[in-house]
Amino acid sequence: MTRTQSWIVAVSALTIATLLTAILAGWFYLGPTLAARYLAYDFDLIAASGTIGDSFGPLNALFAAFGFLAVMVTLIIQGFSIRNQQKEIGRAQADLHRQRFESSFFQLLDLMRQVRAEIVYTTTTKTKNGRLVGGRALKGAYEDAKHLLIRETPIDRKLSKTEIAKLYKGHIHIRSEDGLGPYFRLIYTILRRIHQDSVLTEEEKVQYGNLLRGQLGSPEVALLVLNGLTKDSRDLSEYLNRFRIPRYLPDSSVRRSVKEFYTPTAFEPRGD
Template identity: 25%
Template structure:
């Protein structure tokens, strides 16, 4: 019953019905015209003087040859309409086949992506926990990064106050958790360098710190994640390069990919693509920059990543700057 309802309510069904109805109306119009003119000639010619013999009637009838030409023209027009409709149907069928071909490959890649994300393993952590562990490893590879994560919860005037007082308490800054206070205290034990670096708005310094820290992490753990990153890159590249779908549809399929990514994955993907990183002895190995970064930007894959999840707010500016440089090349 549901199939019947779907068939009857389908726009395609009503379009075909409309075309069939138009054909019936044209057919009836032609038949009606043929019957009408036949009767008209029969009724009006018999009483006309000089049209009694067959030869004269034949000559008179030849004058109506234009009607035959009219009907022939109508038949030819109907043939043209039929050919155009067939062409349209073939085009729609080809488009449907193209979409099916694209989706078959796309969803296979998406399935592989989900399988890879579940199989990723690092220090006895798997799946999402593995990405969280990777992000924590990155924070530990720079002396300032754990302090940065805590400081970004505060305003710049608050950070300057802590710098002047050289102390921080949770009572004074309720937005901080106990772990944040501990991280800032640890930084203050070394002086105010971490706070100065956080307040520094120079992108080169922050980019170099990220590059150095991620290089250390990548040299140790990138092989655990390389298959995951490669598959994600080729999934986005397949969407971007496909000739089977238009640009609007590409954006829609990219949203499918984006919806599969957890917060921890987004952060890991972000830092893997933020800047050019060369690993010792593996010069031919390309991480996420520049190709992956360009696709992340084009399809806005990082849209749902929380700014608080990254180590320093300026890291987003570094990513945007580098992507703009890619676009200009």
């Protein structure tokens, strides 16, 4: 029971007790006087006793009123108690949801690292064997993307969103579609789950977004931002804006090419 409810109970009980005491004291004080007054008259004793009995009518009404008041106070207190119980249940359910979300979140991060380790990419630059795996595959794809954008960007204008997406899909993503595809879809799933969760606070969502960003290196951020421009990525770009992933793009041809296709705030520090 909260302090407010305790005050309500105390005040109500004190009020009822005070009124009942006053009424009973008055009745006991005036009772003999009334009895002597009515019985002193020269008429039938039964009739006089009936008159005295009738005087209890108002007292009965008062007791009935106080009884009703007591019932109302009890119902109000029970209402407070039920609401508090519901709040406690709601908080317990929210805490349980947070625990489950945290557990599934870190499981997805583990799965993300496993998928990343299995990515294979055949680079077009001069590297040993030209076949890269894991983090080196992502770095190789990023280097190819930088050179590709530099080579294909016209002198007199910037590439459009559609042109960048087509270059990325036709020259980078296609070289590791079986690896980059599942990897980016997994990142998309994590971001979407954080964004759509109805229990997490905004601060908690930002913290989870930061944890995910901490798992991404600069090459991954660059490829992820390029992938966000393609039609197949659905609303990935919205989540990248939401969690300010483009902010971690290194200063390169990729950043210069895609900057106008993401919101300005996506490149700004959040202060978190």
